[in-house]
Every structure is written in C-alpha cells, then in structure tokens.
Amino acid sequence: MAGASQTGQQLAKEGSRMENETTFEIQEKDGLLVHQGVIRVPYTWAAGEVASRFYAGLREKKVLGLRCPACKVVLVPPKKVCHRCFSDLTDWVEVGDEGVLQTFTVVHYSEPDLHPVEAPFAYGIIKLDGADTGMTHLIGEADIKGLKAGMRLKAVFRHQPQGNYLDIAYFKPIEEANHG
Numbered sequence: 001m002a003g004a005s006q007t008g009q010q011l012a013k014e015g016s017r018m019e020n021e022t023t024f025e026i027q028e029k030d031g032l033l034v035h036q037g038v039i040r041v042p043y044t045w046a047a048g049e050v051a052s053r054f055y056a057g058l059r060e061k062k063v064l065g066l067r068c069p070a071c072k073v074v075l076v077p078p079k080k081v082c083h084r085c086f087s088d089l090t091d092w093v094e095v096g097d098e099g100v101l102q103t104f105t106v107v108h109y110s111e112p113d114l115h116p117v118e119a120p121f122a123y124g125i126i127k128l129d130g131a132d133t134g135m136t137h138l139i140g141e142a143d144i145k146g147l148k149a150g151m152r153l154k155a156v157f158r159h160q161p162q163g164n165y166l167d168i169a170y171f172k173p174i175e176e177a178n179h180g
C-alpha cells in the first residue's frame with residue numbers, strides 16, 4: 001500500500017513538474033486505491049486544402065467562397081465538391097461581408113467549455129451577399145429579442161485574425177440605408 005502510494009506521489013510530482021502534461025495520482029480511500037488522472041492529448045489537425053484557403057482569407061478579413069463551374073452556385077463556407085451537381089470546385093470568389101439572416105436560435109444557458117460566449121446569445125445562419133449558402137455564426141451587438149429572419153448583418157472581424165473561423169468574431173445587425 002505504502003509503495004503504491006509512494007509511486008502515486010512520485011508520479012503526481014512528476015505530473016506537476018510537467019505543467020499541463022498528463023498527471024496521475026493514487027489515493028487510498030476505505031482500503032481501496034483510487035487512481036485520479038488528467039490526460040493531456042496533444043494533436044495536430046490539418047484544415048485541408050479548401051478550409052486552409054478559406055481561413056487564410058479570413059486572416060486578411062476577406063470571406064472567400066467556391067463557385068461551381070456547372071450550376072454557378074457559390075458555396076460559403078466553401079466545399080470541395082458542389083452539393084447540387086457534384087462538380088469539383090476550384091473557382092475561388094470573394095463575397096461580401098454583409099448578408100441576410102436566414103434563421104437563428106437563442107441560447108439561454110451558459111456552458112463555458114462549449115460556448116464561445118456567455119448566455120444568452122444567438123447563433124444564426126447568414127447568407128452573405130454573393131453567396132448561395134449560409135454560414136453559421138454568432139450574432140453580437142444585438143438585442144436578441146429584436147432578431148428577425150431577413151434582417152441584414154455585417155461581419156465584425158477580430159482585431160488580430162489568426163486564420164480560423166472565429167476571425168469573424170460575430171455578425172452584427174446593420175440598419176438599411178433608407179432607415180437612416
């Protein structure tokens with residue numbers, strides 16, 4: 001028992017030495033040994049050819065899509081293959097940073113490990129000007145009770161884009177020009 005505990009302490013010590021690395025500890029409770037561990041899982045994820053170019057565009061505060069050579073649909077976010085006619089897509093186009101809110105949902109509970117912002121907040125599907133499909137994103141700077149499908153939104157980029165989806169921090173409602 002003492003030996004096992006010692007080993008556990010040793011490992012735990014080693015674990016804390018390697019900060020954020022895997023930690024492991026053995027505790028004895030009511031004659032049972034309880035193993036407690038935290039496993040760090042390093043990984044590398046390749047975004048792939050299409051998403052890499054899309055994210056590189058976001059890093060420059062540009063929203064890129066792929067246009068189908070056959071049916072002319074513009075996919076944003078881009079996909080390698082057209083979902084309508086299965087053509088290979090290679091024709092990159094830049095679309096607008098404003099668009100129409102197609103639909104949305106309001107989240108009323110906070111889940112810090114899952115949600116990028118605190119509740120209540122809204123997710124929407126936004127069809128950008130020049131695109132034929134919508135992108136899912138956060139809606140910010142908005143009165144969520146005033147959200148309506150069909151309203152216009154504009155992308156707000158974060159100050160220091162890094163090359164990922166959250167380079168657009170959120171979409172915010174914009175006034176139509178004739179509403180002054």
Ligand SMILES: [Zn+2]
Nearest residue numbers: 068071082085
């Ligand atoms: Zn197509």
